[in-house]
Amino acid sequence: MGTHVIKMPDIGEGIAEVELSQWHVKVGDLVVEDQVLADVMTDKAMVDIPSPVHGKVIALGGQPGEVMAVGSVLISIEVEGAGNLKESAAPAAVKEAPVAPKVEVAVESKPAAAAAPRPAAVCQGPMVAREASERPLASPAVRKHALDLGIQLRLVRGTGPAGRVLHEDLETYLAQGQSNASAPAAAAYAQRNDEEQIQVIGMRRKIAQRMQDATQRAAHFSYVEEIDVTAIEELRAHLNEKHGASRGKLTLLPFLVRALVVALRDFPQMNARYDDEAQVITRLGAVHVGVATQSDVGLMVPVVRHAEARSLWDSAAEISRLANAARNGKASRDELSGSTITLTSLGALGGIVSTPVLNLPEVAIVGVNKIVERPMVVKGQVVIRKMMNLSSSFDHRVVDGMDAALFIQAIRGLLEQPATLFVE
Template sequence: MGTHVIKMPDIGEGIAEVELSVWHVKVGDMVVEDQVLADVMTDKAMVDIPSPVHGKVIALGGQPGEVMAVGSVLISIEVEGAGNVKASAQPDPVEEVPVAAAKVETVVERKPVAAPAPKAAVCQGPMVAREADERPLASPAVRKHALDLGIQLRLVRGTGPAGRVLHEDLDAYLAQGQSNASAPVAAAYAQRTDEQQIPVIGMRRKIAQRMQDATQRAAHFSYVEEIDVTAVEELRAHLNEKHGATRGKLTLLPFLVRAMVVALRDFPQMNARYDDEAQVITRLGAVHVGVATQSDVGLMVPVVRHAEARSLWDSASEISRLASAARNGKASRDELSGSTITLTSLGALGGIVSTPVLNLPEVAIVGVNKIVERPMVIKGQIVIRKMMNLSSSFDHRVVDGMDAAQFIQAIRGLLEQPATLFVE
């Protein structure tokens, strides 16, 4: 028997160190060739590290969250034969996993496959008692699913990263929790003194760094405007009834993308990137709209490229495809980069007002709040209209307040008179 040592591979792009995000194996596990051993994260992407050999894991070279230098020992595997380490423990030139074999994935921290279950301070089983004011981690889709099922999320044990509640956790709760109907009630009123420390690593660390960087570097200011979306919603319903079966259903988002594209013709300074180190503003003719998407591992921004050249249904199809890819961890690096302006929406949970954080180096982000029916006075008459706020943020270093207000007013005019979206 011998030892085969795998070093941290050279990912390329001049990267000297990477973050070890998650182990998929533990000491004592048997592994086979091409099995994914670990995920490491660069500034741009998550990379799978596969095993080049069959054998048994005998040592791990780091802990999740640790930043490791390229060329440092990642993992040691006991193999049949001599391996690549001499008996004197002085290694020969150790085989690095070829870069071509290191599969580049989207910036997503996936759940370990073979790693031991994380230690949780909460009680084990499908039901967990949380404090009444403790908000469990979960995506909007999971929260809606729980609401539809009548499940209190604070009673569900999350198995995702950082204890995030996943769809399968809801299924487990229903399957197992119903066997003891009194357990949720008892757990909900039990006293708790436990604490849980959650390392900020992987995707969550990248999100934290980007949000902190954006708020520290850009001079944020927000502008909120109320929009009557009754007409555009009527048009959307009509188009879905007429063409939904053959072309697919339209949400409000492709109409918003179209409104942004048309408005940007008069306000090109919004479709720009600002290099604050070089002190250069780059205005772009192509409109690459980033669509902020919540996944089980955090916020991601897939990009609808060349939105200026897309029809409503083309935009709708691309938004749906990218959102699905992001949520499933299948979005490529190219699909998650290169946006020129961002659209963010929390859907039905959008609230009344929000203050979006810029997606640097962009200078504008348009935020969508929920649609509500309210009485409005129109020509002296009280009528019920569908109203929605746009809560948008801008970089005041580049965008003047008057320009930002006029840009949002232009979007408002287009949506309130939706025929103008298609008048050239």
């Protein structure tokens, strides 16, 4: 028998160290060639490390969360025969799942076909009691689904990363709730004194670092404007009725993208990146709109490139394609980088106001709140109108308050008079 020692590979791009995010094997496991051994995270991507040999794991070189130098010992595998006694680097040509720069990201790990399936988290009961003040991890879509089903989310056991509640957890909760209808309701109100510690590593560490970096480096300020979206909602409904079957349904997002494009013609300082180390502002003619997209494992920001050259339906199709790719972990690195301004929306859960964090090195982010019907005074008459707030943040090192207000008011004017979106 021999030992094959695998070193941390050189991922490229001048990276000297990476974070060990997750092991997919343990000491004593039998592994086969191309089986995924571990996930490591660079500043730009999550990378799968496959095994170059068949054998038995005899030693692991680090713990999840540990930052390891390129070339350090990653794992030792016992192999048949003499083995490769000299240390070798793990294959560098590994599959990587892209990480959106500066913002939260999600990734996909691809298990090898020959490897044993990874154990899935199993729900251990129909409910899990949390403190009333505890907010369980879940995406806005899952929260909306739970609300529609009449489920208290704090009672649902989450099987996603860090205990995140997934859509399938809601279905499991419902199914088990029906089969355990006779269980005492008092279980939901039982006192609890247990604690759980969750290590901040991998994706969550990158999210924390980037959000902290953004708030420390940029001089954030926010501006909120109220917009009457009655007319544009009527236009959207009309276009969907007339062209939805042949061209696809339009959401409000393509109209917002179009409004950004038109408004930026008069406010080019918003479509910019600021290199605070070089003290250089780069204004861009191309409008690459980052559209914040929630997934079950975090916020991703796929980029609609050259939005200035897209029609409503072209933008809608691209937003839908990128959102699906991001949620499924299929978005490429190019699709998750290079934005010049970001649009963020929580849809129906958007609340009244928010203070979005800048997607550095960008200098502006436009946040969309939910649409609500309210009585408004129009030409001396009280009428019901559809109203929506835009909650936007800017980098005060680059953008003056007056310019930010005028920019958002320009978007307001375009949305309230939707014909102006298409007048050249």
